[in-house]
Amino acid sequence: MTLVKSSSGIRGTLGGKVGKGFSPIDIIQFAAGYVFWMKKKRKNKKKFVLILGRDGRVSSVLFQKFLIITFQSLGVDVINIGLSTTPTVGIAVMNEKADGGVMLTASHNPKNWNGLKMFNSYGEFLSEKDFEKMLYIAEKKYFNFSSYKKLGHLFYQENYIQKHIEKILSLSIIDKKIIQKAQLKIVIDGINSTGGIAVPILLKYLGVHVVKMYCDPHGDFVHNPEPIEKNLREICKKVPDLKANLGISVDPDVDRVVFICENGDFFGEEYTLVSIADYILENQLGPIVSTLSSSHALKDLSIKKGVPYYSTPVGEIHVVKKMKEVHAVVGGEGNGGIIYPKFRYGRDALIGIALFLTQISKLDNIPLSQLKKRYSNYFMSKKKIRFVFHSHEQHMEILLKTIKKRYKGKKMDFSDGIKIYFKSNEWIHIRKSNTENIIRIHTESPSKKRADFLSKKIRYEIKKL
Numbered sequence: 001m002t003l004v005k006s007s008s009g010i011r012g013t014l015g016g017k018v019g020k021g022f023s024p025i026d027i028i029q030f031a032a033g034y035v036f037w038m039k040k041k042r043k044n045k046k047k048f049v050l051i052l053g054r055d056g057r058v059s060s061v062l063f064q065k066f067l068i069i070t071f072q073s074l075g076v077d078v079i080n081i082g083l084s085t086t087p088t089v090g091i092a093v094m095n096e097k098a099d100g101g102v103m104l105t106a107s108h109n110p111k112n113w114n115g116l117k118m119f120n121s122y123g124e125f126l127s128e129k130d131f132e133k134m135l136y137i138a139e140k141k142y143f144n145f146s147s148y149k150k151l152g153h154l155f156y157q158e159n160y161i162q163k164h165i166e167k168i169l170s171l172s173i174i175d176k177k178i179i180q181k182a183q184l185k186i187v188i189d190g191i192n193s194t195g196g197i198a199v200p201i202l203l204k205y206l207g208v209h210v211v212k213m214y215c216d217p218h219g220d221f222v223h224n225p226e227p228i229e230k231n232l233r234e235i236c237k238k239v240p241d242l243k244a245n246l247g248i249s250v251d252p253d254v255d256r257v258v259f260i261c262e263n264g265d266f267f268g269e270e271y272t273l274v275s276i277a278d279y280i281l282e283n284q285l286g287p288i289v290s291t292l293s294s295s296h297a298l299k300d301l302s303i304k305k306g307v308p309y310y311s312t313p314v315g316e317i318h319v320v321k322k323m324k325e326v327h328a329v330v331g332g333e334g335n336g337g338i339i340y341p342k343f344r345y346g347r348d349a350l351i352g353i354a355l356f357l358t359q360i361s362k363l364d365n366i367p368l369s370q371l372k373k374r375y376s377n378y379f380m381s382k383k384k385i386r387f388v389f390h391s392h393e394q395h396m397e398i399l400l401k402t403i404k405k406r407y408k409g410k411k412m413d414f415s416d417g418i419k420i421y422f423k424s425n426e427w428i429h430i431r432k433s434n435t436e437n438i439i440r441i442h443t444e445s446p447s448k449k450r451a452d453f454l455s456k457k458i459r460y461e462i463k464k465l
Helices: 024-041 058-073 086-096 128-140 160-169 176-182 195-205 233-241 269-283 296-305 316-326 349-362 368-374 392-406 448-464
Strands: 003-006 009-013 048-054 076-083 100-104 113-119 154-156 185-189 209-213 246-250 257-260 288-291 309-312 330-333 337-339 379-386 411-413 418-422 426-432 438-445
Touching (some): 024 113, 058 113, 076 086, 086 100, 176 349, 233 257, 269 288, 269 349, 269 368, 288 296, 288 316, 296 309, 316 337, 379 448
Antiparallel strands (some): 246 257, 418 426
């Protein structure tokens, strides 16, 4: 059993002993810790309101009940928006002027996982500092339940995905008319979660002919839900078979989006951010931000456009923090996560889709296989090694020190694991995952053969250690 606690939230596998997986007791404990962190943060308030949303996982229906009971028992009013997306919860927090929000999801992890993503009163994820404070309160059980006279109330609002989409379409950078004029045919893989609700609604507003795949949000994921090429073979085949303009796939909580070319080729999760950043920079020049594990193609774009580029450790909160510091016009992660700060400081697949479709429509409905040729062509290998030891932090530290010695003389970055730079825009990034008990190994090169070689070489060295 696995339980992972990081600034990306709490998530774990279902079943097993308390504290070893994601159990009802863990849910209550972390939810209570979150509420008391929130009450300390906003101590001048007497009445508190939280937004609650869930993805389509089978366990989310059940676990939602534990969260409602816990929040009400702590004297907090709950606005339950039901089946939702992670960015929709953030929008609801802002709209309702709530004190925070919780999304019940394990994001891209498989269906035997679930978890909690927690928001502050700005509709953003908790900072590292705030998350650590919340975790301390939860683990020490520094919380008290309310008397029967002070129990919270429960309210329902089931139209928040609609409100989210309407807010996106009100942005001047989204050209609804030009997308409608393009008469696009798009295949959508909703992974049987809430993307199967949200993405078709957005596309219909934009006048798109929609072909649905796995858009019933019952949570029975038919393939691994992480939107990467090896998990999307079916939609890659279906797009050219149906003569569609493109395909769209999202993760279960709809904060990541990837595209499929008209010929069935994978556009590439890294190029989601590159292409959308290109469109935004056509409208407003300014800094761009992504993570150390994201493709060098984004940095190349920044050089071409003459704007500053900044990289951060992996994780939405790190990207958002840097974006605020440098007043970035766009940011995100190379996994298909787009952050458009004029809308909200958080990854959002729906805003990403609307921006992307505006871009290709303004380019006379350019085929995606042609659009990708506008950008630097890099090849990335993304591999992982499962932990096989008990003291993760200690062993990870020893591992990184050994790797550092082995590659002495190379340019390195230690802000998130270790990133080693080679000539010709080649690099290796080794880091501990925020969402699973694994070591992630990303390599990139202008040559696929070299990217694969670098990956194989470093994995061999790590396994030997």
